[in-house]
Amino acid sequence: MDIPRIFNITESAHRIHNPFTSEKLATLGAVLRLKPGTRVLDLGSGSGEMLCTWARDYAITGVGIDMSQLFSKQAKLRAEELGVAHRVEFIHGDATGYVADEKCGVAACVGATWIGGGVAGTIELLAKSLGADGVILIGEPYWRQLPPTEDVARQCFAHAISDFLMLPELLAFFDNLGYDVVEMVLADQEGWDRYEAAKWLTMRRWLEANPEDDLAKEVRTQLTTAPKRHAAYTREYLGWGVFALMAR
Numbered sequence: 046m047d048i049p050r051i052f053n054i055t056e057s058a059h060r061i062h063n064p065f066t067s068e069k070l071a072t073l074g075a076v077l078r079l080k081p082g083t084r085v086l087d088l089g090s091g092s093g094e095m096l097c098t099w100a101r102d103y104a105i106t107g108v109g110i111d112m113s114q115l116f117s118k119q120a121k122l123r124a125e126e127l128g129v130a131h132r133v134e135f136i137h138g139d140a141t142g143y144v145a146d147e148k149c150g151v152a153a154c155v156g157a158t159w160i161g162g163g164v165a166g167t168i169e170l171l172a173k174s175l176g177a178d179g180v181i182l183i184g185e186p187y188w189r190q191l192p193p194t195e196d197v198a199r200q201c202f203a204h205a206i207s208d209f210l211m212l213p214e215l216l217a218f219f220d221n222l223g224y225d226v227v228e229m230v231l232a233d234q235e236g237w238d239r240y241e242a243a244k245w246l247t248m249r250r251w252l253e254a255n256p257e258d259d260l261a262k263e264v265r266t267q268l269t270t271a272p273k274r275h276a277a278y279t280r281e282y283l284g285w286g287v288f289a290l291m292a293r
C-alpha cells in the first residue's frame with residue numbers, strides 16, 4: 046500500500062509536505078496552548094514534523110497515520126532524531142475511517158482532507174476520536190484570488206474553481222457545521238515557495254540519478270514547467286491555512 050510514486054519522488058526531501066515553514070508550524074503549536082501530555086491524532090501525518098516537533102517543544106504525545114511508506118519511515122527516524130520516539134507513534138496505513146482507541150485532545154488532518162471525502166467528512170471523522178472540548182485542526186487550501194477561469198484553477202492543483210472556497214467562505218463553512226473557529230495560522234507566498242521550489246532541486250537530483258526510470262519523462266516535464274506555473278498561478282491564487290475548530 047502506498048501513495049502514487051511521483052509524490053514519494055518529488056517530496057522525498059520535504060520535512061513538511063504543505064506550504065507551512067517550520068516557523069509557521071511552531072506558531073501553530075504555540076497558539077494552541079498545548080498542555081504537556083495532550084494526545085494528538087494526525088491523519089495523513091507525512092514525515093511526522095508536526096507531531097515530532099510538538100512532542101519536543103510541548104511534551105504532547107501522539108499518533109500519526111500515513112499511507113506513504115517513505116514518509117512514515119522518515120517520521121520514525123525524525124522522532125528518534127528529536128528524542129521523542131517514546132511520545133509519538135507512526136503507523137503506515139490508510140487513514141480512511143480511522144478512529145483512535147483513546148480520545149484525543151487534538152485531532153488533525155493537515156493537507157489531506159480527501160481522507161474523509163472532503164472538509165465536512167474529515168471533521169466528522171476526526172470528531173469521533175476527540176474528547177470533550179477537544180480541538181480539530183484542518184489544513185486546507187482556499188482561493189486568495191478567485192481564478193478567472195477553470196483553466197487557471199486547474200493550474201493550481203484543483204480540478205475546478207469549486208474545489209476550494211475564498212477564506213471568508215471557508216470560515217463560514219466551518220461555522221455552518223456548528224464549529225467555532227478558535228485559531229488559524231495562514232501560509233504565505235514564502236511558504237508556497239518553500240513547498241514548491243524544494244521539489245525542483247529534488248527532481249533535478251533524482252533525474253541525474255535515475256535517467257532511465259519509467260517516471261523520468263514525467264519528472265523532466267514537471268521540472269521544466271513547474272517554476273513558471275508556480276509563479277503565474279499557485280503563488281498568486283492559492284492560499285492555505287490550518288484552522289482550529291471547537292464544536293459549539
Ligand code: SAH
Pocket residue numbers: 048060061062063088089090091092093094110111112113116138139140141154155156157160
Ligand atoms: N500532514 C502532513 C502531510 C500532508 S501531505 C504535513 O503537513 O506534512 C498529504 C499526506 O497524506 C501525504 O503524506 C500522503 O502520504 C498522505 N495520504 C494520502 N492519502 C492517505 C490516506 N488515505 N491515508 C493516510 N495518509 C494518506
